[in-house]
Amino acid sequence: MxxxxxxxxxxxxxxxxxxxxxxxxxxxxxxxxxxxxxxxxxxxxxxxxxxxxxxxxxxxxxxxxxxxxxxxxxxxxxxxxxxxxxxxxxxxxxxxxxxxxxxxxxxxxxxxxxxxxxxxxxxxxxxxxxxxxQTPSLSAPVPVEVIPSAASLAAKMLSAMGGTPVVREGVKKDGPVITDNGNWIIDCTFAEIPDPLALETDINNIPGVLSCGIFAxxxxxxxxxxxxxxxxxxxxx
CATH class of the missing domain: 3.40.50.1360 (Rossmann fold)
Structure with a gap:
């Protein structure tokens, strides 16, 4: 303590x-x-x-x-x-x-x-x-960093996984949030995440995705x- x-x-x-x-x-x-x-x-x-x-x-x-x-x-x-x-x-x-x-x-x-x-x-x-x-189960939107040219493909594949993907928009800036690596962020909401490790692996394997926000x-x-x-x-x- x-x-x-x-x-x-x-x-x-x-x-x-x-x-x-x-x-x-x-x-x-x-x-x-x-x-x-x-x-x-x-x-x-x-x-x-x-x-x-x-x-x-x-x-x-x-x-x-x-x-x-x-x-x-x-x-x-x-x-x-x-x-x-x-x-x-x-x-x-x-x-x-x-x-x-x-x-x-x-x-x-x-x-x-x-x-x-x-x-x-x-x-x-x-x-x-x-x-x-702290939460009983993971439920927040999952941030997904993706190269801009693959954003539409990644969104399509995230939707096929049961997610609802939305490109994160900037604040006091028009257009998408740009990461320190020069990429976009897609925030993807899932109705439930019963197996975080499996979902993390699936998202990180999408072509054009650098990394998602599930850390399992x-x-x-x-x-x-x-x-x-x-x-x-x-x-x-």
Whole structure:
């Protein structure tokens, strides 16, 4: 169990996220290479890592997105890439949904492809989330990164799998969301996802798809940290 002090005016959800992020940061040891995910809960982990760096800890961060890279630089976290390190000690990342078996849906930030690469390279995959992300079964739209020329084909094949695909539109930008890799995101809703691992494999095998947001293959090396208002705890699955 881990607990941080809260600031006046902080919402319960932000306190929960901070507890989860700080817990994950305490798993990082001097000399580690650390995958840095995208999202608000991971940024709390970066905040704590920055404090530890100022106290003398040496680490190298591998960001999963431009957003994560920019935030890490603001915090003074030294950075490298997967070209420099193909094996990481630990990766800290968030999730949009978490089911009781530790299966995840990620990708609301459109960074799931690079997040998958960093997770695959890591010995330990630490997922940080507040309690609102826990769900009895995965039900959120599944983000699918696809090269633009294959978007219509991918949408057709997703429909054949029982999904309802919709190209994600930009905010304050006309047209589709463009990922850091220069691709589009299709958000695909399924009435139910009884076998996340099988669906993940089927979607990732669609020609033109880089990666989907179902993360079901990393459970054996995952540690899921659930933040609450009072503390953070490891989820058992």
């Amino acid at each position: 881990y607990m941080t002090s809260s600031s006046v005016g902080e919402s319960d959800q932000n306190v929960s996220k901070k507890n989860a992020g700080y817990y994950a940061a305490e798993l990082v040891r001097d000399g580690m290479v650390v995958g840095l995910g995208t999202g608000s809960t991971v940024f709390y982990a970066m905040e704590r890592l920055a404090e530890k760096i100022r106290d003398g800890m040496n680490i190298v961060g591998i960001p999963t997105s431009y957003q994560a890279e920019c935030r890490a630089r603001e915090y003074g976290i030294p950075l490298a890439t997967l070209h420099d390190y193909t094996e990481l000690d630990i990766a800290i990342d968030g999730a949009d949904q978490i089911d009781p078996k530790g299966f995840l849906i990620k990708g609301r930030g459109a960074a799931q492809t690079q997040e998958r690469c960093v997770a695959a390279a890591s010995r330990l995959f630490v997922v940080v989330a507040d309690v609102s992300k 293959e990393f459970t054996e090396k995952s540690k899921i940290v659930i933040g609450k208002k009072e503390s953070a705890e490891i989820m058992l699955f």
